[in-house]
Structures are given as structure tokens and as C-alpha cells.
Amino acid sequence: MQSELTPIRSSGWHLGFGNLVRRELSQWFGTRTWFTQAMFWGLILGGVTLMLVGTADPASTPEERITTGLMLFTIFGSIFPAIAIIIFSTSSVLEEKERGTAAWVLSKPVSRTAFVLAKMFVGVVSYSVSLVLIPGLIVFSIIYLIVGAIPLGSFLLGLGPMILWYTFVHFLCVCLGTVFNSVGPVAGPASVSLFFVNAFDLSGIGAYTPWTLSFVARDLMQGLPITSISPVISTLIVLIVLLLIAIWRFGKEEF
Amino acid sequence: MSQFAIETQGLSKAYGDLWALRSLDLRVPKNSIFAFLGPNGAGKTTAIKLLLGLTSPSEGGGYIFGIDITRQSNDIRGRIGYLAQHPRFYDYMTARETLRFAAHFYYNGPKEAIEKRIQELLTLVDLEEKADRAIKGYSGGETQRLGIAQALINSPELLILDEPASGLDPQGREEVLDLMEQLQKTTTIFYSTHILDDVQRVSDTVAIINKGTLVAQAPINQLLSGTDGVAYVLTIEGDYSKVESHLKNLPYVTAVTTRTEDDSAHLVVTVEDETKAKKDMLRSVLSDKTVTVTEFGRRKYELEEVFLRLVEEKKDAE
Numbered sequence: 001m002q003s004e005l006t007p008i009r010s011s012g013w014h015l016g017f018g019n020l021v022r023r024e025l026s027q028w029f030g031t032r033t034w035f036t037q038a039m040f041w042g043l044i045l046g047g048v049t050l051m052l053v054g055t056a057d058p059a060s061t062p063e064e065r066i067t068t069g070l071m072l073f074t075i076f077g078s079i080f081p082a083i084a085i086i087i088f089s090t091s092s093v094l095e096e097k098e099r100g101t102a103a104w105v106l107s108k109p110v111s112r113t114a115f116v117l118a119k120m121f122v123g124v125v126s127y128s129v130s131l132v133l134i135p136g137l138i139v140f141s142i143i144y145l146i147v148g149a150i151p152l153g154s155f156l157l158g159l160g161p162m163i164l165w166y167t168f169v170h171f172l173c174v175c176l177g178t179v180f181n182s183v184g185p186v187a188g189p190a191s192v193s194l195f196f197v198n199a200f201d202l203s204g205i206g207a208y209t210p211w212t213l214s215f216v217a218r219d220l221m222q223g224l225p226i227t228s229i230s231p232v233i234s235t236l237i238v239l240i241v242l243l244l245i246a247i248w249r250f251g252k253e254e255f
Numbered sequence: 256m257s258q259f260a261i262e263t264q265g266l267s268k269a270y271g272d273l274w275a276l277r278s279l280d281l282r283v284p285k286n287s288i289f290a291f292l293g294p295n296g297a298g299k300t301t302a303i304k305l306l307l308g309l310t311s312p313s314e315g316g317g318y319i320f321g322i323d324i325t326r327q328s329n330d331i332r333g334r335i336g337y338l339a340q341h342p343r344f345y346d347y348m349t350a351r352e353t354l355r356f357a358a359h360f361y362y363n364g365p366k367e368a369i370e371k372r373i374q375e376l377l378t379l380v381d382l383e384e385k386a387d388r389a390i391k392g393y394s395g396g397e398t399q400r401l402g403i404a405q406a407l408i409n410s411p412e413l414l415i416l417d418e419p420a421s422g423l424d425p426q427g428r429e430e431v432l433d434l435m436e437q438l439q440k441t442t443t444i445f446y447s448t449h450i451l452d453d454v455q456r457v458s459d460t461v462a463i464i465n466k467g468t469l470v471a472q473a474p475i476n477q478l479l480s481g482t483d484g485v486a487y488v489l490t491i492e493g494d495y496s497k498v499e500s501h502l503k504n505l506p507y508v509t510a511v512t513t514r515t516e517d518d519s520a521h522l523v524v525t526v527e528d529e530t531k532a533k534k535d536m537l538r539s540v541l542s543d544k545t546v547t548v549t550e551f552g553r554r555k556y557e558l559e560e561v562f563l564r565l566v567e568e569k570k571d572a573e
Contacts, residue, residue: 004368008333008361015329019359027347100343107307108360109333255309 008109016110020118028126038134041081046138048076053146062147069143070158070221073136074214077162078197081131082169082190089123089170090187093177103255112251116178120243123170128163136162151223158221161213164235168210169193171239175246178253210235257321260285260413260443261306265315268301275301276467278315283460288439290458290475291447292562298467299447300340303417307337319413333361336411340418340447342402346391350382350401353390354408361409376404379434396427403434414438416446420453432457451558455479461558463565470565479555484509486525486554487536493546495520505539507531523554 008015028034053069060068096102106112136159143150169190176186197214200206207230219226261283268276276298283289293299304310306319308328317324319331344353354373362369377386380400390398399422406414419435420428428450435444435457448454454461455475462472471478491498495513499522502511507528514521526532537551556564 004365005361005372006363006365008363011329016360019356022359023345023356027345031347100339100341101345103309104339104343106309107332107337107339108357109329110360111329254311255304 011109013111013113014117015114016105016108017114017118020105020110020114021122024118024122025125028122028130034126034130037084037130041077041084041131042135042138044080045073045077045135046142049073049139049142050146053143062149065147066143066150067222069139069147070218073139074158074162074218074221075198077132077135077139078165078214078217079194081127081135082166082194084131085123085127085166085169086173086187086190088127089173090177090183090190092119092123093174094181094183094186097177097181097253097255106255112253113247116174116243116246116250119174120171120246123174124163124167127166127170132159132162132166154223155221158217158219161217161220161232164232164239165210165213165217167239168213168235168242171242171246175242175249178246178249207231208234210238257318258285259283260287261289261317261319261445263302263306263315263317263324266302266305266312266317267314268298268305268310269313274467276305279464279469280472281317281462281469282472283443283445285443286439287460288435288444288458289446290454290461291445291464292449292451292454292461293447293464294449297449297464299464300417301467302464303337303415303447306415307332307335333409334411335413335415336406336409336442338399338402338406338414338416338419340421342398342405344390344398344401344405347389349387349389350377350393350404351386353401354405357405357408372408376407379407380404381430395422396424399423399427399431403431407438411442413443413445416444418448419446420448420450428453451562455558463562465566465569468569470569471561475558478561479558480553484525484527485529485532486523487532488550488552488554489522489524489540489548490519490550491522491540491546491548492518492520495522495546498522498540498543498546501539501543502536505536507535519549 049069049072052072053065056065056068102115105115136155140150140152140155172190172193173186176189180186193211196209196211198211200209200212201215206212207228210231212231213235216226216228216231259282261281263279263281266276266279266281267274279302291299291302301310305312306317306324308324308331311325320334322331324331348356351373354376355369358369358372377383380403382397382400382404385393385397390401393401399419403419406416420431423431432453435446438444458475460473461475461478463470495515499511499513502508502522502524507526508524509527510525512523524536537548540546540548
């Protein structure tokens with residue numbers, strides 16, 4: 001029977017990636033976590049939208065109400081669910097190092113790069129579905145039911161920069177998790193970064209930081225031409241840098 | 256092709272100014288049960304982590320099946336199985352899921368063959384009944400057994416076990432040692448331990464390490480025979496003085512020491528020609544009808560004696 005087993009012959013940086021991704025995905029989507037998170041943030045963000053759009057000045061135009069609703073969603077939606085991301089992403093790396101599961105996994109034919117990439121990739125997919133897409137669709141439905149006339153395509157496109165923002169928070173935590181071994185230095189910088197959401201505008205240095213992605217998201221959701229693509233480009237560059245640092249640092253980790 | 260599964264040259268690891276392992280030269284023969292013996296903190300786990308590529312050496316290097324441990328550790332890990340001293344798994348998973356996860360690092364499929372292999376291992380380590388329960392509810396012994404199962408998932412050519420019997424009750428320990436003996440037919444087993452009885456029971460080769468330094472490395476029979484010449488032990492009842500003087504006159508005997516206890520006398524006879532001694536000594540003693548020989552054999556030390564003596568000798572040499 002043993003001869004029927006088909007050994008894996010590949011090697012290189014991606015060794016073990018598929019198996020690691022499957023495990024990480026099953027830990028999120030194979031349990032109630034994905035649904036609980038989606039419903040929780042859907043109800044919070046949907047509730048805030050309902051409260052503010054539903055009780056807006058009756059004299060305001062539908063466009064004004066939509067603008068208000070989307071502004072609240074892009075700001076609140078960039079701050080509060082990010083707290084959950086900081087908690088999940090921080091513990092995701094630190095727990096594996098602390099409890100010894102990372103050492104166990106790495107005693108198998110697994111590349112360290114694959115280990116980091118799997119964490120990065122699955123986090124993006126999981127958070128995009130549970131913390132952006134589903135809560136976003138709940139908010140969209142509420143605005144649509146109360147005000148009407150909001151294009152779904154534009155709205156979905158606007159979720160892109162929000163996903164990029166969450167990816168930044170997630171990558172930052174994972175990267176710092178490969179450098180440090182305690183919660184403070186890992187969760188601290190990501191938590192502080194939440195205070196900068198909406199603190200800058202798109203003029204000056206703000207245009208080159210991830211903290212102005214909420215403006216880009218709002219513009220896209222409203223079907224407006226985007227004021228600046230710079231936050232998207234600079235965030236992508238930051239993500240690449242964080243990824244490279246994480247891979248380099250994890251490769252040096254002693255277990 | 257090397258006759259050794261593991262070969263290291265000057266393998267060393269320092270943490271700051273502290274040397275956890277210093278210039279380790281190991282030679283682990285293929286298909287042996289090789290005990291890596293040393294007290295807690297001797298550097299055994301550090302050496303194992305270096306072999307697995309979980310940490311990198313400060314100096315020196317080594318080969319497993321001729322593959323460089325620092326440059327090609329992924330290739331090595333595909334051919335070995337490893338059990339950590341305190342095995343840790345994802346505690347939300349069941350034993351079956353853990354084995355399935357481990358299996359997919361080595362095999363693409365088919366699914367049925369993987370499931371069959373998992374079932375075989377669950378049976379082997381007696382975890383069938385708990386196979387579908389989350390690991391977080393497992394006892395230490397059950398976790399250890401799961402650890403052994405996952406280390407065997409790829410039918411490894413080399414099994415590296417870090418203190419496999421520590422923390423187990425006597426029955427669990429016995430089961431692990433039995434399993435190691437069974438596995439020797441197909442696998443080289445390199446295991447670390449501080450339990451001398453286990454080493455003496457199952458190992459055929461032993462390396463002794465203390466304070467990060469290799470103290471001795473030899474087949475266990477050689478170590479137990481001692482380094483102070485070949486000697487035979489005789490226990491006799493009756494008038495031992497005649498036997499003692501007779502033995503002293505034999506040409507191949509270099510020394511006889513006698514200790515009496517109740518009605519018996521224990522004679523340690525050191526010889527310079529083992530072949531002659533083996534052939535002639537007992538026959539010659541039995542020719543004296545006034546004594547009864549109750550025990551005869553080549554002198555063997557207890558491993559504990561050997562271990563303590565070697566460690567002392569090393570200390571004196573430093």
C-alpha cells in the first residue's frame with residue numbers, strides 16, 4: 001500500500017505552501033470564525049449606517065445621504081474591524097512561535113518562505129471575505145433599501161482599497177511578529193496606525209501613505225474619478241517591503 | 256555511499272558567549288539505534304535542532320545521508336521523521352487531522368492510500384479510539400504517541416527522537432522502547448535521552464555528551480566492557496584460595512582480584528590474551544572438584560559507571 005503513495009518531489013521556496021494554505025484556510029473557513037466575524041462586523045457597520053443614514057435630515061438629497069453613508073463606512077470600516085485583524089494576525093504568528101507549532105511544521109519539508117507567504121495570503125483572503133466583503137454588502141443593502149440608487153459595481157470596486165488597507169495592517173503585524181516575541185511591539189505599531197486613518201488628506205505626504213486609502217475607497221464607491229492613485233501605489237510598495245522583511249527575518253529565526 | 260546516516264564535523268552552536276555545543280563529531284551508522292546520552296542541558300536538543308535545520312551552526316557542519324544539513328535541510332527533512340522533546344500540535348485538530356496534515360507535506364495522494372497509512376499509524380500507537388477527538392484533551396502519553404505516529408508518517412529512513420520516553424509512565428516507556436526495536440529493521444534511530452536504563456536496553460551505539468562536548472562515542476558493548484583491559488568475572492563457592500593461586504599461574508592472566516561475600520568469592524581475572532582465556536580459563540577452574548562455579552562471564556560495567564567515569568575523566572583532562 002505504501003508504494004501507492006505519491007511522494008512530493010518538488011523543492012524550493014514554495015515547498016509546503018499548498019498544505020499550509022489549506023490548514024490556515026480551514027482554521028478560518030472550516031470553523032464558525034468566518035461567519036461570526038462577518039455577522040459581527042456586518043451588524044456593527046450596518047447598524048451605524050442604518051442609524052445615521054436612516055435618521056438623516058429629510059431635506060438632504062439621496063446623493064448627500066449616500067455620501068454620508070459611504071464616508072462613515074469607509075472610516076469606521078477602516079478602524080474597527082482592523083482591531084480584530086491586529087488581534088488575529090498578532091496571535092497567528094506569536095502563538096505559533098511560542099507554542100512550538102511553527103517548529104513542528106518547520107521540522108517537515110517546508111520552506112520558511114512558504115510558511116510566511118501562507119500566513120500573508122490566507123489572512124488577506126479571510127479578512128477580505130469576513131471583514132470587508134460581507135459587512136460591505138450588508139452596508140450596501142441598507143443604503144440601497146433606504147436611499148436607493150447606488151451602483152453595485154462601483155461599490156465593490158471601492159472595497160478594493162479597503163482590502164488593501166487591511167492587507168497593510170495584517171502584513172505589518174505578521175512582519176513584526178517575525179521580529180519580536182511579545183504582543184506589545186507587534187500589536188502596538190499597528191494599533192497606533194489606526195489613529196492616522198482620516199488624519200491626513202490627499203495633499204502632501206498623506207497621499208503617499210496607506211492611511212488615505214479610505215478616501216480612494218469612498219471616491220470609487222461613489223463612482224467619482226479618484227483624486228490620487230498614490231496611496232494605492234505607495235501601499236503596494238510598503239506591502240512588498242513588509243513581505244520581504246518578514247521572509248528574511250523568519251529565515252533567520254532560531255527554533 | 257557513506258555507511259553513516261549522520262556525520263558531523265566540528266558542529267558547534269554558541270548563544271552569545273555561551274557554547275551550547277562545541278565541536279561535535281558524530282558518526283551514526285545506518286540501521287543502528289544510536290543513543291545520544293547526556294544530562295539535561297548537555298546540548299542534546301541543540302544538536303538535534305542543528306541536524307534538522309531548525310537552527311544554524313556557529314561553526315562546523317554535517318551531513319545526513321550525504322546531504323548538507325545547512326544548505327539542503329528541506330531535502331533532509333523529506334527523508335527523516337522527528338519527534339520533539341515536548342511535541343506541540345494544533346490543539347483544535349484531531350489526531351487523524353494532524354496526521355493528514357503531516358502526510359500532505361510528503362505525499363500528493365491518493366487520498367485512500369494516505370488514509371490507510373494514517374489508520375496503520377493510529378493502530379500502531381494505539382490511538383484509534385481517540386483518533387477523532389481534539390488533541391487539546393490528550394494526556395501527555397497520548398500526545399507523545401501521536402508524536403511518534405506523525406514522525407513515522409513518511410516511513411522515514413532516519414528517525415530522530417528527542418527524549419522519546421521522558422514523561423511517560425513505565426508502561427508507556429516500555430511501549431516506546433519496544434516500538435524502537437521494531438522500527439530498527441527498516442530505519443536508523445537516533446535518539447537523545449538521559450535515561451541510562453533505556454540506553455542499555457535498546458541501543459547498539461552510544462554517544463555521551465556533557466556540557467556541550469562529546470565525551471565518548473562507541474558501540475555500547477565496547478563501552479560496557481570498559482577501557483581498562485579485558486577481564487572475566489568468576490563467582491565460586493568452596494575453597495577459593497587454590498583457584499586464585501592457580502589462576503595467577505596461568506600464562507595469559509595478568510591480575511586476579513578477589514572479594515568474598517558470605518560463602519562466595521568473586522574473582523576478577525584480568526587477561527592479556529582473550530582468545531586463550533575464553534577457551535581455557537573455565538575448563539581449567541572446573542578441573543578443581545572442590546569448588547563450584549556459580550557464575551562466569553566477561554566483565555561488563557553498568558552504563559551508569561561508564562558514564563560517570565567518562566565524565567570524570569573528561570573533567571580531569573580539562
